[in-house]
Amino acid sequence: MDRIADYVFLRELGRGEHSSVHLARTPRRLGIAPDTVSVKVLSVTGTDGFDALADELSLFAALRAPELVPMYDVGMDGAVVFYAMRHEPSGSLAAPARDLSRRERLLAVARAARGAHAMHEAGLVHRGIAPTNVLLDKAGAVLAEPSLGHLLTQGHTVSGLGTGSRAGRLEFVAPELMRGRPAGRASDVWALGVTLHLVMTGHGLFPALVSADPFTAVRIYLRSQPVPGDDLTEGERAVVTTAVQPDPAHRFRTAAELADAVEEVAGRPG
Amino acid sequence: MSVPLAERPSPALRDWPRVQVHPGTGVVDRRGDVLLVVPVLPPSSAERVRELVRLCHRPDPTGSARVDALRALLDLRAADVPGFALLVRSGTSLRALVHRPVRLLVDGRAPDRPAGDGARLGEHVLPDGDWHELTVAAEGDAELPAVSDVLRLDLESGTVPGAGVTLLPTSPGPVPQLPGGSAAAGPGIPSSATALRPAVQFRTVLLGECATAAGQPARAARRPPLPIAGARGEGGVDTATTGPEVLVEGVHCPQGHFTDPELPACPTCGTPLPPAGRRVRLPRPPLGILVTDGGTIYPVTGDLLIGREAAQAPDVLAGRARALPLRDAARSTSRVHARLTVDGWTVLLSDNGSANGTFLSRSGAAGPWLPVTAQIPVRLVHGDRVRLGKRQLLFDTWRETAVSRGPR
Numbered sequence: 001m002d003r004i005a006d007y008v009f010l011r012e013l014g015r016g017e018h019s020s021v022h023l024a025r026t027p028r029r030l031g032i033a034p035d036t037v038s039v040k041v042l043s044v045t046g047t048d049g050f051d052a053l054a055d056e057l058s059l060f061a062a063l064r065a066p067e068l069v070p071m072y073d074v075g076m077d078g079a080v081v082f083y084a085m086r087h088e089p090s091g092s093l094a095a096p097a098r099d100l101s102r103r104e105r106l107l108a109v110a111r112a113a114r115g116a117h118a119m120h121e122a123g124l125v126h127r128g129i130a131p132t133n134v135l136l137d138k139a140g141a142v143l144a145e146p147s148l149g150h151l152l153t154q155g156h157t158v159s160g161l162g163t164g165s166r167a168g169r170l171e172f173v174a175p176e177l178m179r180g181r182p183a184g185r186a187s188d189v190w191a192l193g194v195t196l197h198l199v200m201t202g203h204g205l206f207p208a209l210v211s212a213d214p215f216t217a218v219r220i221y222l223r224s225q226p227v228p229g230d231d232l233t234e235g236e237r238a239v240v241t242t243a244v245q246p247d248p249a250h251r252f253r254t255a256a257e258l259a260d261a262v263e264e265v266a267g268r269p270g
Numbered sequence: 271m272s273v274p275l276a277e278r279p280s281p282a283l284r285d286w287p288r289v290q291v292h293p294g295t296g297v298v299d300r301r302g303d304v305l306l307v308v309p310v311l312p313p314s315s316a317e318r319v320r321e322l323v324r325l326c327h328r329p330d331p332t333g334s335a336r337v338d339a340l341r342a343l344l345d346l347r348a349a350d351v352p353g354f355a356l357l358v359r360s361g362t363s364l365r366a367l368v369h370r371p372v373r374l375l376v377d378g379r380a381p382d383r384p385a386g387d388g389a390r391l392g393e394h395v396l397p398d399g400d401w402h403e404l405t406v407a408a409e410g411d412a413e414l415p416a417v418s419d420v421l422r423l424d425l426e427s428g429t430v431p432g433a434g435v436t437l438l439p440t441s442p443g444p445v446p447q448l449p450g451g452s453a454a455a456g457p458g459i460p461s462s463a464t465a466l467r468p469a470v471q472f473r474t475v476l477l478g479e480c481a482t483a484a485g486q487p488a489r490a491a492r493r494p495p496l497p498i499a500g501a502r503g504e505g506g507v508d509t510a511t512t513g514p515e516v517l518v519e520g521v522h523c524p525q526g527h528f529t530d531p532e533l534p535a536c537p538t539c540g541t542p543l544p545p546a547g548r549r550v551r552l553p554r555p556p557l558g559i560l561v562t563d564g565g566t567i568y569p570v571t572g573d574l575l576i577g578r579e580a581a582q583a584p585d586v587l588a589g590r591a592r593a594l595p596l597r598d599a600a601r602s603t604s605r606v607h608a609r610l611t612v613d614g615w616t617v618l619l620s621d622n623g624s625a626n627g628t629f630l631s632r633s634g635a636a637g638p639w640l641p642v643t644a645q646i647p648v649r650l651v652h653g654d655r656v657r658l659g660k661r662q663l664l665f666d667t668w669r670e671t672a673v674s675r676g677p678r
Contacts, residue, residue: 005472030476031483054475055490061478062488075474083477123493170565179668180556180569185496214565215655215664222668253498 005077007039007084016132018043018149023087030072030084037072038087040145041080042152049151050076056124056148057083063122067115069135069142081152085145093141093199094131102200106236106266108134108141109196113259115143116188120255125183129191130172131199170221171206176248178222185255186248192258193243193251194226200236201229205244235265286359287437289425292407294433299323300425303359304336308352309372309408309434315352318343322354323429333360337367337391344369344390355406357437363397364404364437371409376401398439407434516572518554518614521547528552530615537667557617558652558667560594560610568594570610570617570665576658577607577622594663602626602659611647617665618647619656629657636662 002009007024014021024039026032054074061071074083091097093108100108112134116126126133128147135142174190177183197205204210205226209217226244228237239261245251252258289305291298296309297319306326308319321343330336336358344351353372358365368374369391374381381394396404425435476484520528523536523543531549535542556569568574573591575583580593583606594610596603604624611618621628621644629639630648639657642648650656652667 005474030480032480057477058475058481058489059493061481064478070479071477072480073474073476075472077472120496123496125496178559178567178569180571185498214563215561215662217565218559218561218567218664219666222666 001041004039004041004080004082005075007037007082009039010036013038013087024084032072034086036087037084039082039084041082042149050081052151053081053148056151057145059122059124060119060146063118065115065118066139067111067142068118069144071145083145088135088137088142090136090138092132092136092144093134093195096136100136103266104140105199106196106262108136109192109199110259110262110266111139111141112143112195113192113255113262116192117255117259119146120185120188125185126188126191127183129188129195130169131195134195134199170209170217171204171226174248175222175246178218181248185253186251189243189251189255189258190248192255193240196236196243196262197228197232197240201231203229205229205240233265235268239265287364287404287439288422290423290436290438291425291430291432292434292436293431295431296408296433297323297429298425298432298435299326299429300427301327302427305357305425305435306354307357307372307406307432307435308354309406309432310352312352315350318347318351322351326356333358340367340369341391348390353409357406360395363395366394366396366404366406368392368394373405373407373409375405375407377403378405402439404437405434515553516612517551519549519551520554520615521549523547528555532615554612554615557612557615558650558665561664561666562594562596563662568592570612572612574610575606575608575622576603576610576663577605577624578603579605580607596658596661596663598660600660603661604659607658608642608656610650617650619650620644620647624658626659631655631657 006027009022009024011023012020013023019040019042022039022041023036026035026037057071057074060068069088070086072084089097093105112129116129119126124146126143126146133144135144171194172191174187177187194205205228206221206224207227208220208224228240232240239258243251243258252261289300294309296311299306304326306322308322311319325336325339325343328336340356351369354369355372355374356367366374374394376396475489476486519531521531521543523529523539523541525536525539525541527536527538529536529538531547533543554571556571558570560568560570574594575586575591576594576596578597578601580586580595583593585591586593596607604622606622607624608628609620609622619630619642621642623644628642630642631637631639632654636655650665652665654665656663656665
């Protein structure tokens, strides 16, 4: 793939199970200063949900919150859906361009939580908070665009977990979502807690998931408790534990409360 | 996303006259042995013209399928199809199929009355050597554009704008050059290997600062903040992933979970249900989840059609069921392979006349596999595995789930 719509791709930046991300030359019609933008091309085709997706991204982009990635354009070329956003060259919390200190990692998660809070206050749910979606920039970090696959292919909660280590992605999905409960503040807070745990320890909250096939992984996940790693500080552990309470009512009430708690931990000496 | 490269000319192409395109705003399309000329494009006919071009691009070794398809198209929508001429090479003659209004001139004169169905699609057969110049143009053009000799071009392949064509037989002589033409030997005609790339067609919506700068009005109304997490007793169900609500009769367990009155204990928390609980009609909660071997999770809230092309099934399109697409490279699953029906608190599975059959394993492991028929639906219970072709599903009802304890 060398282009989509009027975006000419310079190189591929990354590839996920449902999308690929490309560095592209900025079309003049966008009227923005940067020469290049990052373009995500969804491999899920389905044009029926395009308007809903464009509505959702419009609301997200209109927030213009400093903790959210600026988005420029969403479009459809044939049946392929794509969107353009600011290119963040420093990588994500999953693959940072340089080593980050413990404090930097904490503050990046706190920024992501502030971004999520701004979305929640505007009635939006992110649904896709994970280290790959916490993008690093000069000011610390921004939260990437929300996960909107459910608008294009309806009916599923989680998709494409795959096998082996990828089954670990399951833990970003709050267990109540699998009972058909709506995604909301509490499920995003859960995902923030799992993200915090993963970037501080390097491993998941459900170690048994790693080696399991999808069937076993789902059964294990629905029947076990999250186990925060021993390599967390006391403060970090307290934040993770509150964020991943199985009962949504016992978690942080808002993502901003989680951000406050993480920033407080980051401010402690040591 | 790029246009397929121009087809290599077959030897037969040398027998083609030179195709000189008249400047204009219609469409001239040439591919292989077929040349389509639509001199005038009425704005409303864009879709019909695309259909015509697609039809002409279809391979047609017998030479009759294309004409039959054209006749069928004209039978359906003669009024919507603009005038066109389709020239097809056939042996040592050229067949010209003409749909009016369009003008065909052989050596400057209109040919005799066409054979066949003159009203819709007239057909002329023009044997080689019987003519020296053939022109297709819009009817009513007072004067035909003179064929320029300054830049002699030959449309070899591709789609270009044009108001018509003039065909001039090439004089027998050395082999004409091939496209890419390093072998430009002899008095060959410079051929246009230019295939115009179709304009990029896309649709975009500007966002954020770009939308503001362009003065684009807000697309969607601002929404109220999300409810604060953990408001007790919030019993919502996510209609984005579950479909419309269905009311069922059930009881509340002592913990407040709405459940099947026939069960001895609440499936959510395990609390025994009082034998004579008060029955109420409420929206049915999800009855479990289906997990695919690819790791996709579907809440079971209503009827589901499972299969390779389940999303296209009439029941799904009509909104009576949701689709659970299940495919594999070997196409071992049928279009609609199996059907999951939710009746009250019961989840029933039946085969849908699939080629490879639907099988159920009750043990929670992979086998032994019992066949599921179309006639007798099987009630799914917690832990059932279903095999459809080479794919598998797991049904899970969250029983035995501990929910009350926090992380340690």
